[in-house]
Amino acid sequence: MTHVPHPTHVRPALRTLVLALALLALPGTAREQAQAARAATLPIPASGVIGVEDAYLAADFWIERAPAPDAVLMPRAAIDARNARLLREDASMHDLAALADTLARAQVVGWIDGLASPPTKPLWDEAGKPVPAATLQEILANRALEEIPDVQRSRFGLAVERAAMRAFPTRLRVFNRQGETDIDRFQESALFPGDAVAIAHASRDGQWLFVVSARYAAWVEAKAIAEGSRDAVLGHGQRTPFRVITGAKPRTVHTREEPRVSELQLDMGTRIPLAGVAPDQPVNGQHPYAAWILELPVRGADGRLGFAPALLQRNSDSAADVLPLTRANLIRQAFRFLGERYGWGHAYNGRDCSGFVSEVYRSMGVQLPRNTSDQAVSPVFARTRFEPGDSREKRMAAVDALDVGDLIYIPGHVMMFLGRIDGMPYVIHDTNGGTILGADGEPRSLRLNGVSVTPLLPLRFGAGHDYVDRITNIVRVAAPQ
Known part of the structure; x- marks a missing residue:
């Protein structure tokens, strides 16, 4: 010491x-x-x-x-009841299960405009150079607000990897002061594998989706979202049995057979159902007896939702239910x-x-x-x-x-x-x-x-x-x- x-x-x-x-x-x-x-x-x-x-x-x-x-300090039933109240009574939350079958243009525009206003003050990039006004205008135009239809059907998806939630559809990191490199003003939050979202809009270049999760609405790279039916998306997080990640950010086992779920990071609190596969047969080239067999969402070449088994070592920090x-x-x-x-x-x-x-x-x-x-x-x-x-x-x-x-x-x-x-x-x-x-x-x-x-x-x-x-x-x- x-x-x-x-x-x-x-x-x-x-x-x-x-x-x-x-x-x-x-x-x-x-x-x-x-x-x-x-x-x-x-x-x-x-x-x-x-x-x-x-x-x-x-x-x-x-x-x-x-x-x-x-x-x-609180029994599980009381926690579940309060979580339900949170969705009903807290205006910052979004109850995806209660989302209507169609979305009106005004609602989608409200989400996008409510997230972030167009920048009005000078911004700098990571190299300390001023961000040109033309660059910002291109980013704003990429939102394609004029393309939002008057009415659209509600679409749903699952995050297939940890993904940044951004104020605008761009990877460009911007800062309020020259030389600042930590507080990126376009960075908002993150999604984790298995997080459910409603897909409200796509960017003009097709590389970004505006999504609404239970706790946040923002732009996410399209490659991180797999689109599926309402039932498949919302049902995934309710399936049993499951594992809850209790470590900071463990990773699944490496697999060359299914790279989409190889060494995938799972952050604390993530809830992943177990896959219904035979426990005595290899999973992705490896016997699963020393691991938990998770069923993780994956994105097909067409952007559609699928599922694949992945192994999480039993010595990784996870539990069969949320912790007391x-x-x-x-x-x-x-x-x-x-x-x-x-x-x-x-x-x-x-x-x-x-x-x-x-x-x-x-x-x-x-x-x-x-x-x-x-x-x-x-x-x-x-x-x-x-x-x-x-x-x-x-x-x-x-x-x-x-x-x-x-x-x-x-x-x-x-x-x-x-x-x-x-x-x-x-x-x-x-x-x-x-x-x-x-x-x-x-x-x-x-x-x-x-x-x-x-x-x-x-x-x-x-x-x-x-x-x-x-x-x-x-x-x-x-x-x-």
Whole structure:
């Protein structure tokens, strides 16, 4: 274990940083001053990530400190009922099973226009070059909005691979600032193998489809979607028996016989039915006894939906059903992503803050809206709302009442509560930044850029506020509304 210096023995620059942390709370009650002092005593290891020792980077460390870690927080029936409510009552969700047999032009145009407005500010590409206006106009024209019919029949499909969901029908990555290469403003989300979609429109070049999934509507490359009947598409995810992926992103076994399902990535929470094939006969050239035989969707040369068996090693992390919703499982599943690079909109084969918490909860059968702005205010979850003028005391009382798995929202970000060490609240979150006060009293970025464990109180939102000041909502997912 790396030696962690005591705050009184750190080198001068770090000692100044520790002292600066004492300014975390504005002058006020003795309780607030005590909170600031508590933050100021956190050790700073060689990593520079304040208050985090090597031992804190293991799930078992937090599970041992959790109250009743294996107690079931919500039974499966209650989770299923709330998922159904989510589809009915949350405007950000789409109930594909309730979709009409035909789609009106106004509905399709509304989905496309509602996703993203035409860019009006300068954008740069990955090479740091300005994106020409003509290029943007070509991308916009590729949407072919004028070709959307007044009425069309509803079409359905399954994702056959992990696929980027884009604001516009293009692979071009664009950024708000020259030199920025992480936050691609055309990147929205991702689909996983077996995700069901409604196919609403095709791009002019035929390379892209505008699809509507349960949680998001966006452009996806056509090669990632196989079109099938409503029954085949919607029924695939309901079939039994099945496996639920509980690892971060295991892959199927390599097969040269069926390359469409060879080493296919399956992200956490993905539900795949088992194939009804003989267990004593080779599958794709290999005996299946040491693996699960999955039935995965594949895309034919004509774009139509088919299915093919694929092997998932039994020693890969999967389960015969969703995991029980317990504090231990919440911690264990969150830590499977620890250290994964932050990926805005699921870029970099990773995920962002809202995607991270969504996939953790999905492995326990809990569905969440896609974005933080929708998760934080969804009508079906128990939540505590804060107004900008709410007192520090009210905010800290809510922080003191946090339970494992609670989701803490600040503008544009969500964190999952882990537990406490000597009264200090800790969180795990997928962050592209992470800021504390530097030795000069100015914000200093930790450049975390990944799934990270951090104490909550030292995290800054600019020089004048910490994260607690900026909390908008706290959502207790593991409780019925």
